[in-house]
Amino acid sequence: MTERERPGGLAGLLSRITTGSDATALRTSLTTVGSSLAAVLIALTISALLLAVTGKNPFDAYATIIETGASGNKLLEMLRRATPLIFSATAVAIGFKMLIFNIGVEGQYLFAALIAAEAGSRVSLPMVLHIPFILLVAMIAGAFWASIAGVLKVRKNVHEVISTIMLNYIALSVIQWMFDNFFRDDEIEGLNIKTTLLPESARMPDIVDGRLNGMFIVALATVAGFWVLVYRSRFGFRLRASGFNATAAETAGISARTMTIIAMVLSGAVAGMIAMSSVLGEAYAYGPNATPIGFGFAGITVALLGRNHPVGIVVAALLFGFLDSTSAELQLADVPNSIVKVMQSIIVLTVVIVNEATIRRLNERTAEQARAQLAGAAA
Amino acid sequence: MSDVLSAIAVELRDISKRFPGVIANHDVDLTVRRGTVHAIVGENGAGKSTLMKTLYGMHQPDTGSISINGNQLEMRSPSDAIDAGVGMVHQHFMLADNLTVLENIILGSEPAHRGVIDLRSARSRLNELMVSVGTELDLDTEVSELGVGERQRVEILKVLFRGAQILILDEPTAVLVPDEVDELFETLKRLVADGATVIFISHKLDEVLQVSDDITVMRQGTTVAQTTPAQIDRSGLAELMVGSELPSPAGRTSTISDAVRLDVRDLSVPGPEGRPAVESASFTVRAGEIVGVAGVEGNGQFELCTAIVGLRSSSGSVIVDGNDLTHANTRERHRAGLAYIPFDRQREGLMLNAPLWENTLLGREHEESLSKGPFIDGAAARSSAVTIIERFGVLTPNETVPAFALSGGNQQKLVVGRNLVTEPSVLIAAHPTRGIDVGAQAAVWDEIRQARDSGMAVLLVSADLEELIGLSDSLLVMFDGRITARLDPDSITPSELGTHMTGTHREVAS
Incomplete structure (x- = not known):
């Protein structure tokens, strides 16, 4: 017995001595933030070099970015452009939390946009019900499309990267076929073909007239919901446990199959809302030329940059929204606006590299400190 | 050629190897005579595989010495081992499924003539090799079409092709059906008759007694006995493997209920x-x-x-x-x-x-x-x-x-x-x-x-x-x-x- 009590007492003593057991967690998050900032600075330097090499003055370009970005309208533009990015990064992050790579967000949100726009135009409801109805349809449609990949993975062991990429192509064809044959509003002439316009009751109110609509609030609420779900709920714990170590999770009674299906469904549901700021607040319909494309892939980048953490996702989406919002001004200043895309990509690459290195060093330090603390206490 | 070589093919002295928190091998001594099948037996976790990885240069021992054919060597990598004539057939085969038998065998040591792979000389050398070990394989078959026993023969040929005179086989019979086991043993006997030395790792006592000339028993990371099939029977070998120094059970009062x-x-x-x-x-x-x-x-x-x-x-x-x-x-x-x-x-x-x-x-x-x-x-x-x-x-x-x-x-x-x-x-x-x-x-x-x-x-x-x-x-x-x-x-x-x-x-x- 005495043999057992000694380490027990020691560990007890240690946990009493160590004031604030959150110290480790705090240090981890501070280091992450610090390294991300450093990475952004490194990326800006590399971009400046690129600009210099192409014969542009990087200082002028950055000055243009800061000047235009500082205006109130540009800040609203940043929020507007960040809105779909927040949704799509969140959708991707839900999968990432259990190491599922949902590359199919693109197809999921476009499919959802078509179905939701069409469904919304066919019902008449008061506004308090109409908008939630359309959002719900969008989420269900997105979840449905995503669940195909989930079922394929669980039943047939098809890797989700393969199936979601393939499903993107299928989605595009299915959408085009459905739009051309069933949902296209024939009364709309010209190039800007769309589904039937949504009635007034289905139009998302603006927060700032003509500049930012209510979907921004919905996006923030969604990311908050993501945080609660993943970091506070029992389901989220099981999701993260499956991501940490699928075998250990399974051994502890967490079914990987169930978690895979639920994660894909949730991911698809959030993806369904990506185009809603356009459908409900700008175009009031789905249209091949009216509904923005490419957000599914951009979301992967933003989730990566934000390290799949809710706060990180919002910050990364705002950064990308900001850079996007300045691209027009840059063009006026004779800087090719593709430099913005290049900068975004460089930022992501640097952040990934810098973070990977930092985390490895942090892990080593944590292990070392744990040993040192124990050795110190034993002496 | 074998006249000038030492009668002892492999000699390991005082080998020990630690991994963080575990001592995998300690005080290991092993002497393998040239031209014999030498079995190393022991339970899983007794340290057999660790020892063989040391001999094959996959990791370095903390202490001790390795001598091959009487020359003390340092094995820094498997290529050092191959240079010294030591080859290893792993328990899990390491073959490229969509290459042919021939391609698999020469992979990594392709005979080349002015930078072009000399398939013809490889083929003729292999045909000779196959005759000498008494096996037949179609060199142009894709490995994916072969059964387990044939794959193993490809692995053995691969090792021989690199000029190995000392073969380590890690649990070679674990994956084979009885007929294939007999074939394997036939091959091993031919190899040994030609002057090669085989180190055979197993925990199946029947096979060990059947095929080996010498037996070394390992237990808890060290070598505990060296014997021959003539000197020992199955139960004696089993006792050596498991160990006889068991503690007397601690006295205890029974708490068992009927539920x-x-x-x-x-x-x-x-x-x-x-x-x-x-x-x-x-x-x-x-x-x-x-x-x-x-x-x-x-x-x-x-x-x-x-x-x-x-x-x-x-x-x-x-x-x-x-x-x-x-x-x-x-x-x-x-x-x-x-x-x-x-x-x-x-x-x-x-x-x-x-x-x-x-x-x-x-x-x-x-x-x-x-x-x-x-x-x-x-x-x-x-x-x-x-x-x-x-x-x-x-x-x-x-x-x-x-x-x-x-x-x-x-x-x-x-x-x-x-x-x-x-x-x-x-x-x-x-x-x-x-x-x-x-x-x-x-x-x-x-x-x-x-x-x-x-x-x-x-x-x-x-x-x-x-x-x-x-x-x-x-x-x-x-x-x-x-x-x-x-x-x-x-x-x-x-x-x-x-x-x-x-x-x-x-x-x-x-």
């Missing part, structure tokens, strides 16, 4: 190739009883345990405290009072990058005391972690460090603690003290005994005979997927247990 807590009936688990991994296992564990499962690893213990906790499909029934859990999933079985200390703590038990308190929560996240509705009660989960850390003596600065920062023994105490703190009615404990230091081992034993005394039923799987005999109230022996004996740990002798574990007993009896 059956775990009732396993006619449990069968399908295995690969139609042979069951577990066949009709039936036993009961009563309240306050520890039932030990002895057996050489790989005889169905893993499948038995994972089937009982619902991680693997099986036939038959599992009843805990009168509740039939046969159709329940793993989580339902946990909730019904079945706890499981898994075989491999890092692979099956821990989330290494997650903080300790999340690790102690794993599998318990449904407990009411640790949650609020659908949410995790973080404060309660942390204080529960602190309780486990204190009670089980886990050495850690606090409950928020990630699990990878802990030593193996402390990780194990955390896993044991997580399973015992819920006061389960039945505990399946697989190697609860594997790879941990003596102090931690005693602590884990104490905890299991205490839980037993308070009425828990324990099924203990272990490779450590001291642990099995010291803790168990009764012993089951598993061999080849079946429970082949039920023994009383108070009266069993080590050699009896050894013969049971290696399957020798049945034939002696019949």
Whole structure:
């Protein structure tokens, strides 16, 4: 017995001595933030070099970015452009939390946009019900499309990267076929073909007239919901446990199959809302030329940059929204606006590299400190 | 050529090799005569593979010397070993499926003529080689079309093609059917007749006695005896493998009650190739009883345990405290009072990058005391972690460090603690003290005994005979997927247990 009590007492003593057991967690998050900032600075330097090499003055370009970005309208533009990015990064992050790579967000949100726009135009409801109805349809449609990949993975062991990429192509064809044959509003002439316009009751109110609509609030609420779900709920714990170590999770009674299906469904549901700021607040319909494309892939980048953490996702989406919002001004200043895309990509690459290195060093330090603390206490 | 070479092909002296926290080999001496088949036998975990990796240059020993053909060498990598004429046929074949036999064999040592692969000379050399070892293979067949036995011959040819005169075969018969085993032995005998030397690793005693000229026995990381088939029989070899220095079981008062807590009936688990991994296992564990499962690893213990906790499909029934859990999933079985200390703590038990308190929560996240509705009660989960850390003596600065920062023994105490703190009615404990230091081992034993005394039923799987005999109230022996004996740990002798574990007993009896 005495043999057992000694380490027990020691560990007890240690946990009493160590004031604030959150110290480790705090240090981890501070280091992450610090390294991300450093990475952004490194990326800006590399971009400046690129600009210099192409014969542009990087200082002028950055000055243009800061000047235009500082205006109130540009800040609203940043929020507007960040809105779909927040949704799509969140959708991707839900999968990432259990190491599922949902590359199919693109197809999921476009499919959802078509179905939701069409469904919304066919019902008449008061506004308090109409908008939630359309959002719900969008989420269900997105979840449905995503669940195909989930079922394929669980039943047939098809890797989700393969199936979601393939499903993107299928989605595009299915959408085009459905739009051309069933949902296209024939009364709309010209190039800007769309589904039937949504009635007034289905139009998302603006927060700032003509500049930012209510979907921004919905996006923030969604990311908050993501945080609660993943970091506070029992389901989220099981999701993260499956991501940490699928075998250990399974051994502890967490079914990987169930978690895979639920994660894909949730991911698809959030993806369904990506185009809603356009459908409900700008175009009031789905249209091949009216509904923005490419957000599914951009979301992967933003989730990566934000390290799949809710706060990180919002910050990364705002950064990308900001850079996007300045691209027009840059063009006026004779800087090719593709430099913005290049900068975004460089930022992501640097952040990934810098973070990977930092985390490895942090892990080593944590292990070392744990040993040192124990050795110190034993002496 | 062999006249000028030493009569001793391989000589290892005082080899020791440590891995963090484990001594895999210590004080190993091995002498292999030229032109012989030399078997190295021992249980899984006795250090055979570690030793062979040392000889093949896959890692460097901490101390000791290696001599090949009388020359002391340093093996810094497998290519040093190959240069010295040592080749290894791994247990798991390393062949490229979509290349032909010929391409696989020359891969990495392609004979070239002015930068172009000289297939013709490779082909003719290989044909000669095949004649000399008495085997026939179509060199242009894709490896994906070959059976296991043929693949093994490709591996052997590959090693010979590189000029190896000393062949290491790691458990070569594990994957073969009896006919293929005979063929392999035929090949080995031809090789030896031509002057090659074969080191043959196995734990199958029949084969060892059949094919080898010399036998070296390893136990717990060291070589314990060298003998020949003429000098020893199966049961003698079994006793050497298992060891005869068993402790007398610690005196204890029986706490066994009549209440059956775990009732396993006619449990069968399908295995690969139609042979069951577990066949009709039936036993009961009563309240306050520890039932030990002895057996050489790989005889169905893993499948038995994972089937009982619902991680693997099986036939038959599992009843805990009168509740039939046969159709329940793993989580339902946990909730019904079945706890499981898994075989491999890092692979099956821990989330290494997650903080300790999340690790102690794993599998318990449904407990009411640790949650609020659908949410995790973080404060309660942390204080529960602190309780486990204190009670089980886990050495850690606090409950928020990630699990990878802990030593193996402390990780194990955390896993044991997580399973015992819920006061389960039945505990399946697989190697609860594997790879941990003596102090931690005693602590884990104490905890299991205490839980037993308070009425828990324990099924203990272990490779450590001291642990099995010291803790168990009764012993089951598993061999080849079946429970082949039920023994009383108070009266069993080590050699009896050894013969049971290696399957020798049945034939002696019949």
